[in-house]
Amino acid sequence: MGTSDATAKVDSPYLRSLLAGGLAGTTVDLSLYPLDTLKTRLQSSAGFLASGGFRGVYAGVGSAVVGSAPGAALFFVTYEGVKRSLHSGSFPVFGTTGLVMGVDEGGHARLVSRRSAWSEPVVHMAAASLGEVAACAVRVPTEVVKQRAQASQHPSSLAALQHILAQRRTRGVSHVWRELYRGWGITVMREVPFTVIQFPLWEGLKAWRRRTQGHDIVSAVESGVFGSVAGAVAAGITTPLDVLKTRMMLAREKTSVLPLLRQILRDNGPRAFFAGIGPRVFWISAGGAIFLGSYQWASNAMGGGA
Secondary structure (H helix, E strand, C coil): CCCCHHHCCCCCHHHHHHHHHHHHHHHHHHHCHHHHHHHHHHHCCCCCCCCCCCCCCCCCHHHHHHHHHHHHHHHHHHHHHHHHHHHHCCCCCCCEEEEEEEECCCCCEEEEEEECCCHHHHHHHHHHHHHHHHHHHHHHHHHHHHHHHHCCCCCCHHHHHHHHHHCHHHHCHHHHHHHHCCCHHHHHHHHHHHHHHHHHHHHHHHHHHHHHHCCCCCCHHHHHHHHHHHHHHHHHHCHHHHHHHHHHHHCCCCCCHHHHHHHHHHHHCHHHHHCCHHHHHHHHHHHHHHHHHHHHHHHHHCCCCC
């Protein structure tokens, strides 16, 4: 909803998503990086102090700088593209209950699908899930390099990357590829449930605000507040998956999810799965405000009104 593409400052909705997403990703990752470092060290099997404690909280920031913009941009291009495709009728949308007379984006009367109350959340869940899978192509290697520097396994993200790449001589290119994408499965398992909770909630709160205020544009501040609430809820629920993902990426040798799960339960008990929940909820709540607030600001400024 919002400003039509015909009057937008940036005509292509995909270019708007690319630019707004890149800006949002870089802004949030750099502003909240120290909290991310502390959360990683709290979840490390080596322990908080052994992993660096409060020292060098910007360790590994180089990989975040490189990976933030493309990862977030890829997410939003996919997310907005899937939403548009589902809403346009290019693919069947779950929950439609027939056709009614409506108005298209150009203001022309035509028959449109009447959607049930739960079809919009389903669209948002599908779009967010596919967006996360796409973004993980960039996010996972970035996370592997970043977290190894954060946990003081290497002095910098560059040193962590060089260590992984150097293994090509002794263990081959396929091993390097597996190292860079270590934790791919558990990252997707964490990110998809997270976005399935966060984005329908964020979109639902924005839709509620549009109904109550009587116009289509949601401000950056409002979007930021809704993003903060949605992020906090999603972060708390998915913390156990985040712990698994962190332990897997920091492990000296590649390990599978179930053996790692059993090891954590045996060595540390169930409470270990909520290690770092305080910094994680605070970080993602603040991050949701910055990320989705700045995305909304950039989208509104370019005429998108996402």
